[in-house]
Amino acid sequence: xxxxxxxxxxxxxxxxxxxxxxxxxxxxxxxxxxxxxxxxxxxxxxxxxxxxxxxxxxxxxxxxxxxxxxxxxxxxxxxxxxxxxxxxxxxxxxxxxxxxxxxxxxxxxxxxxxxxxxxxxxxxxxxxxxxxxxxxxxxxxxxxxxxxxxxxxxxxxxxxxxxxxxxxxxxxxxxxxxxxxxxxxxxxxxxxxxxxxxxxxxxxxxxxxxxxxxxxxxxxxxxxxxxx
Amino acid sequence: xxxxxxxxxxxxxxxxxxxxxxxxxxxxxxxxxxxxxxxxxxxxxxxxxxxxxxxxxxxxxxxxxxxxxxxxxxxxxxxxxxxxxxxxxxxxxxxxxxxxxxxxxxxxxxxxxxxxxxxxxxxxxxxxxxxxxxxxxxxxxxxxxxxxxxxxxxxxxxxxxxxxxxxxxxxxxxxxxxxxxxxxxxxxxxxxxxxxxxxxxxxxxxxxxxxxxxxxxxxxxxxxxxxxxxxxxxxxxxxxxxxxxxxxxxxxxxxxxxxxxxxxxxxxxxxxxxxxxxxxxxxxxxxxxxxxxxxxxxxxxxxxxxxxxxxxxxxxxxxxxxxxxxxxxxxxxxxxxxxxxxxxxxxxxxxxxxxxxxxxxxxxxxxxxxxxxxxxxxxxxxxxxxxxxxxxxxxxxxxxxxxxxxxxxxxxxxxxxxxxxxxxxxxxxxxxxxxxxxxxxxxxxxxxxxxxxxxxxxxxxxxxxxxxxxxxxxxxxxxxxxxxxxxxxxxxxxxxxxxxxxxxxxxxxxxxxxxxxxxxxxxxxxxxxxxxxxxxxxxxxxxxxx
Numbered sequence: 001x002x003x004x005x006x007x008x009x010x011x012x013x014x015x016x017x018x019x020x021x022x023x024x025x026x027x028x029x030x031x032x033x034x035x036x037x038x039x040x041x042x043x044x045x046x047x048x049x050x051x052x053x054x055x056x057x058x059x060x061x062x063x064x065x066x067x068x069x070x071x072x073x074x075x076x077x078x079x080x081x082x083x084x085x086x087x088x089x090x091x092x093x094x095x096x097x098x099x100x101x102x103x104x105x106x107x108x109x110x111x112x113x114x115x116x117x118x119x120x121x122x123x124x125x126x127x128x129x130x131x132x133x134x135x136x137x138x139x140x141x142x143x144x145x146x147x148x149x150x151x152x153x154x155x156x157x158x159x160x161x162x163x164x165x166x167x168x169x170x171x172x173x174x175x176x177x178x179x180x181x182x183x184x185x186x187x188x189x190x191x192x193x194x195x196x197x198x199x200x201x202x203x204x205x206x207x208x209x210x211x212x213x214x215x216x217x218x219x220x221x222x223x224x225x226x227x228x
Numbered sequence: 229x230x231x232x233x234x235x236x237x238x239x240x241x242x243x244x245x246x247x248x249x250x251x252x253x254x255x256x257x258x259x260x261x262x263x264x265x266x267x268x269x270x271x272x273x274x275x276x277x278x279x280x281x282x283x284x285x286x287x288x289x290x291x292x293x294x295x296x297x298x299x300x301x302x303x304x305x306x307x308x309x310x311x312x313x314x315x316x317x318x319x320x321x322x323x324x325x326x327x328x329x330x331x332x333x334x335x336x337x338x339x340x341x342x343x344x345x346x347x348x349x350x351x352x353x354x355x356x357x358x359x360x361x362x363x364x365x366x367x368x369x370x371x372x373x374x375x376x377x378x379x380x381x382x383x384x385x386x387x388x389x390x391x392x393x394x395x396x397x398x399x400x401x402x403x404x405x406x407x408x409x410x411x412x413x414x415x416x417x418x419x420x421x422x423x424x425x426x427x428x429x430x431x432x433x434x435x436x437x438x439x440x441x442x443x444x445x446x447x448x449x450x451x452x453x454x455x456x457x458x459x460x461x462x463x464x465x466x467x468x469x470x471x472x473x474x475x476x477x478x479x480x481x482x483x484x485x486x487x488x489x490x491x492x493x494x495x496x497x498x499x500x501x502x503x504x505x506x507x508x509x510x511x512x513x514x515x516x517x518x519x520x521x522x523x524x525x526x527x528x529x530x531x532x533x534x535x536x537x538x539x540x541x542x543x544x545x546x547x548x549x550x551x552x553x554x555x556x557x558x559x560x561x562x563x564x565x566x567x568x569x570x571x572x573x574x575x576x577x578x579x580x581x582x583x584x585x586x587x588x589x590x591x592x593x594x595x596x597x598x599x600x601x602x603x604x605x606x607x608x609x610x611x612x613x614x615x616x617x618x619x620x621x622x623x624x625x626x627x628x629x630x631x632x633x634x635x636x637x638x639x640x641x642x643x644x645x646x647x648x649x650x651x652x653x654x655x656x657x658x659x660x661x662x663x664x665x666x667x668x669x670x671x672x673x674x675x676x677x678x679x680x681x682x683x684x685x686x687x688x689x690x691x692x693x694x695x696x697x698x699x700x701x702x703x704x705x706x707x708x709x710x711x712x713x714x715x716x717x718x719x720x721x722x723x724x725x726x727x728x729x730x731x732x733x734x735x736x737x738x739x740x741x742x743x744x745x746x747x748x749x750x751x752x753x754x755x756x757x758x759x760x761x762x763x764x765x766x767x768x769x770x771x772x773x774x
Contacts, residue, residue: 127475135473136473137473138473138474138475141475141476142475142476142478144478144484145478146232146478146479146484155241182475186475186477188462188464188477188480189464189466189474189475189476189477189480189481190464190473190474190475190536191473191474191475196473
């Protein structure tokens with residue numbers, strides 16, 4: 001089952017800006033793919049860029065899931081990023097603006113339920129979590145954005161894409177969070193207690209309710225899937 | 229000037245954009261001659277034409293892609309204007325002048341940390357930086373008195389004098405915080421050496437002043453101050469590859485903020501006021517090691533830093549850490565686990581979340597069983613003592629690599645032949661020359677820039693490095709980079725294609741060479757965030773292309 005939340009941040013509401021986060025998913029009895037993108041607020045068409053990038057990544061990951069779970073990380077990053085950029089460039093053909101106006105972060109997880117293994121793709125400051133059986137694990141940390149946050153249109157983007165493959169995975173649920181979301185889940189480097197108990201029970205409805213009560217500066221989005 | 233992030237991001241990009249492939253008239257005419265010589269052979273001509281077009285692309289020269297005739301390209305080249313050698317050289321120096329100011333001095337990193345981690349409700353943001361740090365130590369660290377710092381008495385005396393009377397003990401802390409001002413630091417001006425010691429009369433003020441102004445002291449004292457700072461600012465410690473419920477918080481992470489950004493060999497510190505006078509009391513060069521996982525005292529500080537505030541308050545952390553260090557020092561002089569000298573990586577990996585969750589007794593025992601806890605220079609519990617921060621500071625693997633590189637270089641030439649550091653070391657043109665060419669050059673700033681170049685040049689002199697690095701404990705990240713830099717330049721002398729590399733390509737290639745050794749030695753990777761690294765890369769580029 002898939003759970004989603006996307007909440008406008010107060011900062012963007014005041015400026016009457018569109019929501020720039022986008023998420024999508026695709027699954028069958030064997031594979032689950034979740035994707036989340038956070039549009040760069042200073043880029044005019046980043047909401048469209050987030051959507052195009054997410055959909056492109058979702059489709060390719062799902063379509064060629066078995067291959068990507070076998071490729072090495074470098075080859076996977078190159079292939080996936082090339083595909084996303086190809087789709088973005090095709091989309092903006094004849095449209096207003098240049099490629100950079102469609103920038104976003106991008107994170108994804110491809111989970112193989114049958115073989116109990118997964119692949120994470122992370123570009124930017126999103127976080128990927130796995131939880132279950134009394135554990136909450138960070139499957140992919142956010143980038144260090146103190147030196148600028150890398151996005152889909154960054155120079156040398158491949159240097160910033162983080163791919164991880166794990167062969168023995170055992171989670172009850174997985175979750176992708178935008179930076180506006182995970183900053184509410186953590187107090188500095190540790191997960192908040194009230195959040196911890198919700199995640200341990202894969203209670204994403206409860207988590208959504210909790211996040212909706214909070215006043216958040218930034219847009220707050222997550223997409224999660226229960227795997228059992 | 230913008231944030232540190234935006235400034236540093238623009239530095240690398242601007243140099244990459246402006247310094248693509250550098251070419252001279254000679255370079256282009258050589259390529260054209262090759263094309264001309266192949267005109268009799270059709271397949272050879274088209275092959276050379278493709279190469280010539282690639283070359284024009286790499287030097288960003290526009291041409292008609294539909295033209296194939298030699299005469300067209302000959303006329304194209306005839307119409308091109310070329311910078312001469314002197315112009316190229318001065319252009320490079322001018323560009324470095326334009327970027328050097330963007331590099332932060334240590335104070336700016338410290339200000340960023342304090343701004344990010346201060347409690348907004350304290351409302352101290354308008355105070356000078358050293359006063360903010362002092363107040364933080366007073367409120368959240370009990371004046372560091374449990375750590376043995378002096379200064380509490382003087383602070384109270386100062387405020388009492390200011391208020392002209394007694395302070396009620398009921399709200400003493402708040403009264404102190406509301407009334408202490410930057411004038412407290414005037415006491416340091418006439419203080420003697422003992423008074424400025426950590427445990428001396430003005431110890432706490434000295435700590436705050438040093439931290440705020442980026443004054444790095446010898447004997448491990450700066451590192452100790454940083455760990456205490458980390459405790460009072462509730463900084464976090466992230467264990468790499470630990471996935472369990474802990475995220476890396478870049479804003480509060482101790483390693484990133486204190487040991488990668490602030491306490492490094494940041495040569496910009498030599499442009500700040502404290503370093504323009506007598507430098508004898510300053511640490512010559514931070515090693516660049518960051519957290520020393522072989523040092524028992526650092527592990528104790530990290531143990532307590534990793535505890536939440538609910539588990540242990542900040543003043544408690546300071547007290548408990550100090551007490552544990554004292555016990556381990558007292559009982560540990562017989563522990564001479566010398567094998568630890570060679571297993572830094574093992575200790576870093578072992579010091580994981582499993583160790584951090586041990587109770588205090590078990591953790592202390594773990595240290596006694598696995599670490600060198602002896603603070604005496606000669607084993608036996610008597611004689612000259614080291615500071616606990618100076619135990620196990622040998623960097624054996626880095627020292628080994630350094631010596632190997634020196635030996636490799638000596639096979640090719642005498643070290644005296646590598647007298648200079650930077651390519652720009654012997655440039656004769658000064659302010660008058662550059663100000664005529666560029667109206668935006670400020671004399672004072674230019675003098676600062678030349679002073680910085682002197683510092684970097686001195687730092688990158690291999691002879692000086694060999695003189696300085698006699699033992700493993702002397703080893704530093706900068707010294708290793710200098711050795712790698714000279715070896716790399718020697719190797720590139722015979723590489724004809726190297727002169728056509730862009731600055732970005734040079735940086736990338738040298739980074740790969742450097743990082744292999746730097747990471748093994750647990751040093752921070754080669755980075756354009758460090759002005760020394762940046763100038764070294766630019767010097768390589770200049771050596772190759774000019």
